[in-house]
Amino acid sequence: MTSLRRHHERHRTDRIGWLRAAVLGANDGIVSTASLVLGVAAASSSHNSILVTGIAGLVAGAMSMAAGEYVSVHSQADTEKADLERERLELKAAPAAEQRELTAIYVSRGLDYKLAAQVAEQLMRHDALGAHARDELGISPALSARPIQAAVSSAASFSVGAALPLVVTALVPEQLLISSVAGTSLAFLALLGAIAAQAGGASPGVGAARVTFWGALAMAVTAGVGTLFGAPV
Structure with missing residues (x-):
């Protein structure tokens, strides 16, 4: 009898939870802090005031991202838990x-009815709730919500991103x-976009261009506001 060994492969979806939070945090850290610095600098503030404002923005932004x-x-996660509990009750009340x-x-x-019935019967016998969670609700361990992981990743990555400008x-x-x-922040954003796209299996060039465009727009608008009003924003 042939022995079946489980072959574990790592897929990009395994990292989607922390990757999303980390990229979003770092991108926001660079864009918001650089924009804040440029807006205050364009308002002709002192070097020390600009730096203090940027540090305050880092702390406030990291806490806001985490929360x-x-x-x-x-x-x-609450929604997933509620759906699983409802599914557990339905399985108990009407398993057939x-x-x-x-x-x-x-x-x-795509399975024919006979094979589909056999698969369903065997999976229900092995792990009924797991089968319904995965195939009916779309909940899997790789994609399940992890609030603390997401909060820590966002705060840490925001802080790293904000520290660069x-x-x-x-x-x-x-x-x-x-x-x-402005120049270094755009370079940081381009690098971040390329790395994130590469990690996610997309084109690094497209990822870099997309992130850089929106970052440049945010910085230009904020600098324009600072110049227009001549006061810290």
Whole structure:
């Protein structure tokens, strides 16, 4: 009898939870902090005021990202938990009906009825709730909501992203501040976009261009506001 060994492959969907939070956090960190620095610099503020404003933006942004991501993903986790509990009750109350429902799902995916019924029967016997969670509800371990992981990833990546334009702000002289922060921030965004696209299996060039475009637009608008009003924004 042939022995069956489980072959575990790593797929890009395995990392989608933390990758999304990390990329979003780093992108927001660079864009929001660089835009804030440029807006305040365009309003002719002092170098020290610009740096303090940027640091305050880093702290506030990291906490906001963590809180927002936690609440959002926790809501998803609550929904998944409620759906699983309802499915558990339905399996207990009407297992035959639930098996027919699973059979219908497999038929809709291309199996003939007899084979679909056999698959449904065996999966129900092995792990009924797991089968329905995966094939009816679309809930899987790789894609399930992890609020704490998402919150920590977002806060940490935002802080790293925000630190990049702040380091440039601290190091360059005031007369070169706007051009240096804008140029390096766009370079950071392009690199981030390329890395994120590569990790997700997409085109690095397209990813870099997309992130850079929106980052440049945000910085230009904020700098314009600072110039127009001549006061910190």
